Amino acid sequence: xxxxNAVSGRMRNESDPIxxxxxxxxxxxxxxxxxxxxDVVVPRGGVLWTGTLIDLCARVGINESLVRTxxxxxxxxxxxxxxxxxxxxxxxxxxxxxxxxxxxxGLLYGHDVPARGWQVIHAxxxxxxxGRRQRLGHMGGSVFIRPDRGQAAPSGALxxxxxxxxxxxxxxxxxxxxxxxxxxxxxxxxxxxLERSIxxxxxxxxxxxxxxxLLVHAYRHVLLRDPRLPQAAxxxxxxxxxxxxxxxxxxxxxxxxxxxxxxxxxxGEEGALPAQTVASRDRLLEPTI
Numbered sequence: 001x002x003x004x005n006a007v008s009g010r011m012r013n014e015s016d017p018i019x020x021x022x023x024x025x026x027x028x029x030x031x032x033x034x035x036x037x038x039d040v041v042v043p044r045g046g047v048l049w050t051g052t053l054i055d056l057c058a059r060v061g062i063n064e065s066l067v068r069t070x071x072x073x074x075x076x077x078x079x080x081x082x083x084x085x086x087x088x089x090x091x092x093x094x095x096x097x098x099x100x101x102x103x104x105x106g107l108l109y110g111h112d113v114p115a116r117g118w119q120v121i122h123a124x125x126x127x128x129x130x131g132r133r134q135r136l137g138h139m140g141g142s143v144f145i146r147p148d149r150g151q152a153a154p155s156g157a158l159x160x161x162x163x164x165x166x167x168x169x170x171x172x173x174x175x176x177x178x179x180x181x182x183x184x185x186x187x188x189x190x191x192x193x194l195e196r197s198i199x200x201x202x203x204x205x206x207x208x209x210x211x212x213x214l215l216v217h218a219y220r221h222v223l224l225r226d227p228r229l230p231q232a233a234x235x236x237x238x239x240x241x242x243x244x245x246x247x248x249x250x251x252x253x254x255x256x257x258x259x260x261x262x263x264x265x266x267x268g269e270e271g272a273l274p275a276q277t278v279a280s281r282d283r284l285l286e287p288t289i
Contacts, residue, residue: 022060029070035217038101043279109283115147123157137174168232183222184239208257
């Protein structure tokens with residue numbers, strides 16, 4: 001059976017948890033490539049052979065043509081940088097894209113920084129849409145709010161510090177938390193069955209690395225829109241904590257098999273990528289607060 005037919009058959013097999021997840025997530029090729037670099041490649045030197053990238057994407061139904069088109073667009077957008085060694089092409093994350101994923105990595109793999117009160121921000125140059133993109137709550141006019149974790153003020157803004165009010169739950173009204181709640185519930189529904197697959201040892205090493213990539217991809221999409229309100233400000237039944245716990249459990253349990261596949265099948269400019277590095281091990285440390 002050819003590669004294309006094997007992939008097609010795999011994606012039609014409804015008993016295959018990886019195929020099911022990939023189909024449900026409706027992956028964007030460029031965004032998934034950035035996830036591959038952020039989770040697998042950056043902690044292992046930052047450079048990946050195009051052939052490895054094509055192979056990883058094929059496992060979730062993204063064909064070679066889509067990969068090459070997405071890579072070209074990422075290069076044009078200055079998110080990837082390419083180089084040739086002999087007849088092979090290699091790519092690394094551009095500095096700006098790496099900085100963005102490094103910030104995301106702190107949220108994905110590190111412990112949460114507790115908020116110390118609130119920032120009330122007067123930002124005449126900031127639109128409500130851009131404020132939402134920066135996870136700010138819109139209080140009206142040019143005034144925004146967010147938990148104070150020591151973030152720098154938006155450009156041209158005045159920031160004041162406020163202590164917790166008597167009823168912090170009232171502050172949740174300045175964000176649309178319903179979409180985030182739905183996102184976290186979907187992550188739990190889609191990925192919780194993987195725990196059974198791991199316990200039953202039905203996932204191959206190749207499946208483990210793809211399951212971990214899909215987990216990071218889906219969880220990052222929701223987490224980076226979450227203002228991470230303190231517990232007292234969250235609505236009852238908030239699913240973000242359960243989603244976080246599931247993400248950590250699955251990431252830790254999938255990693256041994258995923259690392260075996262990375263070392264066996266993934267190549268950078270100096271040959272096979274290492275199973276582990278100091279940077280990748282740091283992501284496995286249990287957080288302490």
